[in-house]
Amino acid sequence: MAIDRPKGTKDHLPDGSPKLSLDVQASAFAHVQETARRVLERAGAQFMATPLFEEAELVKRGVGGSTDIVRKEMFTVYYFGDHGGFILRPEGTAGMVRAYLQNGLKQLPAPLKLWTHGPMFRAENVQKGRLRQFHQVDYEVLGSTDALVDAEAIALMVDVVRALGLSGVRVKLGSIGDPADRDNYNEYLRGLFTPHLEHLSDDSKDRLTRNPMRILDSKSAEDQDLIRELAVRPMLDFLGAEASAHFAEVQAYLGAWGVEYDLDPSIVRGLDYYRRTAWELHHEGVGAKSALGGGGRYDGLSAQLGGPEVPGIGWAFGIERLLLALEAEGVSLPGTPGPLLYLAAMDAENVGLAAQIARSARAVARVEFAYKAQKPGNAFKDAERRRARYAAVIGTDEALRRVLNLKNLVSGEQREVALDDLNTVLTELENN
Template sequence: MAIQRPKGTQDHLPDGSPKLSLDTRAAAFQHVQDTARQVLTRAGAQFITTPVFEEADLVKRGVGGSTDIVRKEMFTVYYFGDHGGFILRPEGTAGIVRAYLQNGLKQLPAPLKLWTHGPMFRAENVQKGRLRQFHQVDYEVLGSTDPLVDAEAILLMVEVVKALGLTGVRVKLGSIGDPADRDTYNAYLRDLFGTHVERLSDDSKDRLERNPMRILDSKSAGDQVLIAELGVKPMLDFLGNDAREHFQAVQKYLDAWDVAYDVDPSIVRGLDYYRRTAWELHHEGVGAKSALGGGGRYDGLAEQLGGPLVPGIGWAFGIERLLLAMEAEGLDIPGLGGPLLYVVALDDEFVGHAATVAITARRVARAEFAYRAVKPGNAFRDAERRGVRLVALIGSDEAQQNVLSIKNLATGVQTTVATHELNAFLSEQLEHTGSAVAPNSAVAQENA
C-alpha cells in the first residue's frame, strides 16, 4: 500500500483533480489569502512571517499552561535528541509579539498593524473543520489601548469574510474586564464551584485552582450541566467602570459602522494577559462548533513574554473552516481560467521556436506551449481541455514567414499575426476581455 498523508492533514490540490471540495482546492486557499491581503493592506496592515516552530517556553507563556492546547495538543520538535524544546506553533499571536519585541518594531509608528497567514498545528481529535495541521489568517495591532482600535479590528475581520461572499456570519461580542475585575470574578467562581468539586471533570478540578474562568470553556458535558444548574453569573456583571466604558465605546463604533453583533456574556478568555474586548465570529454552516474564528485584547502578553508593556489586540480565523462556510452557502471562488494562448508546433523542428514564442508572450498574458509536435486537431482538443482561448500554430510556412496562425476557439475566427506583433495582438485581446493577465502585471503584483 502506498504511503498516505498523516491523519488530520490535507493536500491542497490543483483544479481539475478528482473528488475536489472547496476546502482542498489550492486555488481556494490562495483566493482567501489574496482577499485578506487586499482588505488588510488597504487598512494599513503590513505582512509579517514568523517560524512555524518556536521555543516551547514562548508557546507555554503565549498560549497558557492551563489550556488544552499546551497540556494536550502541542507538537514537540526534537533534534539530535538533546533539545526537545521546540513546539510547532498552535497559533500565530505569540510568535508575532515575540518578533515585535526581538526586532525592535516598537520604533515603528503606533499602532502597528500586522497580518500573516500560514499553517498551525494542534494534536486534537480530528473532525469536520478540525485538523491537526490547519491554516489561519491572523491580524494583530500593537501599541494602542484605544477602543477605536478594537472596533476597527472587528470590522476588518467582518470585511474579509464579507469580501469572500459570506452572508451568514454573526459577531458574538464580550468583555473580560481588567485584571482586578478578573480577580473578583475568579474569587466568585472558586466560591461557587468549591462546594461542587466532586461533580467537576478532572480538567476543571485543576482549573479551579489555576484559573477558574477556564471552567466556563470546558468541553465536558457534565461541567456544562453544572454551570447551567448553578446559574453562573457572566463576567460582564463584574466589569469595573473603566472596562465597562471601554466596552460601550467599542459597541458605539460598531453601531456607527453598521456592524451587526450580539453581546454574548458567555465569551471568556481565561489567560492572565487578556483584557477587555473579546469576540467570536460564527457561521452555522461549519458544524456543531460554529466559530470561524475570534479575537481579543491581550495587553499583558508582551510582559508575559519578558518584554515591556505593549498593548495589543488581534484575531484569527481558520481558512479550512471558512471554506466550509463558503461551501455551505453555495459559494465558489472566481475561476482563474485557462491560458490566453497555447502555442503548438506542427513539426518537431519548430518545438523550440514555439516555446520561445510562448515565453515571450508571457510578458503580457498567460501562455503555454506543447512540448512536442502535435497535429492541428489534437492541438485544438488539448487546448479545449486546458481552457485555452487562442491557439497559435507554427508549421513550415509560418516559420518561414515568421508569422503565427491563430484560432480563437470561442469564435472560430482564424487570423495570421506577425510573430513580432504577437504581444500587441494579445494586449488588444485582453482589453476586450480583461482576463488572462500575465504574472508580472499590475493586478498580479497586487495579488502576489
C-alpha cells in the same frame, strides 16, 4: 501499499482534480489569502511572516500552560541536549509579538498593524473543520489601547469574509474586563464551584485552582450541565467602570458602521494577559463548533513574554473552516485562470520554435505550449482542456512567414498576428 498523507492533514490540489471540495482547492486557498491581503493592506496592515516552530517556552507563555493546547495538543519538533524543545506553532499571535519585541518594531509608527497567513499545528481529535495541520489568516495591532482600534479590528474581520462572498456570519461580542475585574470574577467562580467539586471533570478541578474562568470553556458535557444548573453569572456583570466605558465605545463604533453583532456574555478568555474586548465569528455551516475564528485584546502578553508593556489586539480565522462555510452557502470562488495562449507545432522541427515564442510571450501573459507535435484538432482540444482563451498551431508556412493565426476558443474567430507584434497583441487581450 502506497503511503497516505498523515491523519488530520489535507493536500491542496490543482484545479480540475477529481472530487475537489473548496477546502482542498489550492486556488481557493490562494483566493482567501489574496482577498485578506487586499482588505487588510488597504487598512494599513503590513505582512509579516514568522517561523513555523518556536521555543517551547514562548508557546507555553503565549498560549497558557493550563490550556488544552499546551497540555495535550502541542507538536514537539525535537529536543537538543538540555534545550527545552521547539514547538510547531499552534497559533500565530505569540510568534508575532515575539518578532515585534525581538526586532525593535516598537520604533515603527503606532498603532502598528500586521497580518500573516500560514499553517498551524495541534495534535487534537480530527473531525469536520478540525485538523492537526490547519491554516489561518491572522491580524494583529500593537501599540494602542483605543476602543476605535478594537472596533476596526472586528469590522476588518467581517470585511474579509464578506469580500469572499460569505453572508451567514454573526459576530458574538463580549468583554473580559480589566485584571481586577477578572480577579473578582475568579473569586466568585471559586466560591460557586467549590461546593460542587465532585461534579467537575478532572481538568476543571485543576482549573478551579489555577484559572477558574477556564471551566467555562470546558469541553466536558458534565461541566457544561453544572454551569447551566448553577446559573453562573456572566463576566459582563463584573466589569469595572473603565472596562464598561471601553466596551460601550466599541459597540457604538460598530453600530455606527453597520457591523451587526450579538452580545454574548459566555465569551471568556482564560489567560491573565487578556483584557476587555473579546469576540468570535460564527457560521452554522462548519459543524458542531460553529466558530470560524475569533479575537481579543491582549495588553498583558508582551510583558508575559519578557518584554515591556505593549497593548495589543488581534484575531485569526481558520481558512479550512471558512472554505467549509463558503461551500455550505454555495459560494463559488474563482479558480486558477488558464493560459491566455496555447501554442502547438504541427511538426517536430517547429516544436522548438513554439517553445521559443512562448518563452518570449511570457513577458506579458501566461502562455503554454505543447512539448510534442500535434495535429490541429488535437491541439485545440488540448487548449480547451487547459482552459486557454486563445490557441495557435505552427506549421511550416507560419514559421516561414513568422505569423500566428490566433483562434478565440469561445467565439471561434481567428486573426493573423505577426510574431514581432505578438506581445503587443497579447497585452491588449490580457487587459480586455
